[in-house]
Amino acid sequence: MATESQRSLVGDVLAGTRRILASAKHRVGITEDQNNLMGFAFVAPNILVFSAFLLGPVLYAFYISFQEWSILAGAGTWVGLTNYVEVLRPLPLAYTGNGLTWRPEVLTSPSANLWWYALKNTFVYAIGTVPLQIFGGLAVALMLDKRVRFKKTYRAAYFMPVMLSGAASAVMWRWFLAGDGVINSVLPTFLEHNWAGDPGTALGGVMLMAVWGGIGSNMIFFLAGLQNIPEELYEAARIDGASAWHRFRHVTWPSLGNTNFFVFVMAIISAFQVFGIALVFSEGGPVYATTTTVLLIYQRAFEEGAFGEGAAMAFLLFILIFSFSYYQYRYRDETEVDY
Known part of the structure; x- marks a missing residue:
């Protein structure tokens, strides 16, 4: 049989869970007098398709931007920011001993x-x-x-x-x-x-x-x-x-x-x-x-x-x-x- 302290602990956990759920509902726009579950159900397919066919490839391309990638091998070597440096170098503005120098030839x-x-x-x-x-x-x-x-x-x-x-x-x-x-x-x-x-x-x-x-x-x-x-x-x-x-x-x-x-x-x-x-x-x-x-x-x-x-x-x-x-x-x- 559960003791009084155990029941109190369970009650505190349930109360904390309810507060967390109430806070989450408030952040996403669900109020006590408004049930948006049907709305979420309608937009869920669009979110899933967006994540699978747009957001996923975009994030994967961002990952590839830090690699020397080979499409034939389907793999690459991690090079960090080297690709970004190679793309941007040289900059139109260069810092010299006299300050910033404009280089229009870039x-x-x-x-x-x-x-x-x-x-x-x-x-x-x-x-x-x-x-x-x-x-x-x-x-x-x-x-x-x-x-x-x-x-x-x-x-x-x-x-x-x-x-x-x-x-x-x-x-x-x-x-x-x-x-x-x-x-x-x-x-x-x-x-x-x-x-x-x-x-x-x-x-x-x-x-x-x-x-x-x-x-x-x-x-x-x-x-x-x-x-x-x-x-x-x-x-x-x-x-x-x-x-x-x-x-x-x-x-x-x-x-x-x-x-x-x-x-x-x-x-x-x-x-x-x-x-x-x-x-x-x-x-x-x-x-x-x-x-x-x-x-x-x-x-x-x-x-x-x-x-x-x-x-x-x-x-x-x-x-x-x-x-x-x-x-x-x-x-x-x-x-x-x-x-």
């Missing part, structure tokens, strides 16, 4: 460091495409949001580039921009140029192709945002004598705050992950002019067999994109337009 010469050169190409690509994709999509959406004839036809025409595969678009634009392509056939003789084969203009060709395809996808998001703005706001602004510009500035633009944030973040992420069109358009050439970070990762890992360095590059890019996304979510204006 960014401008692929022979100095191909990672930094590809990262520079990616930044140039993002700066040149993201604003045009966003404001171009907004302009088209504003035009098609009005009562115009053949509105559905225009929407389909602007959205058509999105329906094409990246490979098909790259092949088409390479044909347009070749030395004997369509663009040169309509230009004066003194303006003819091999736009796709010149290192100075090849990246511009990829950027032009990205803008052509990105405007249509952003147009859809902006159209959805515009159609959710109540017409009463515009009517009130007209009654107050607001011009078209003031209606856009004080009604349309603030009401598109969430849409602007989503489109901007997704456009930046997409720009830093550009791969397919650069690969098909020129395979990173000529002279690495269109080599982006993701294309370099692919070439280093799957063409050269340096899976360790490729994985290290992938995680450096992940840190860059994650830092930008976190900064945007952390410091963006949290106010939303409610009606």
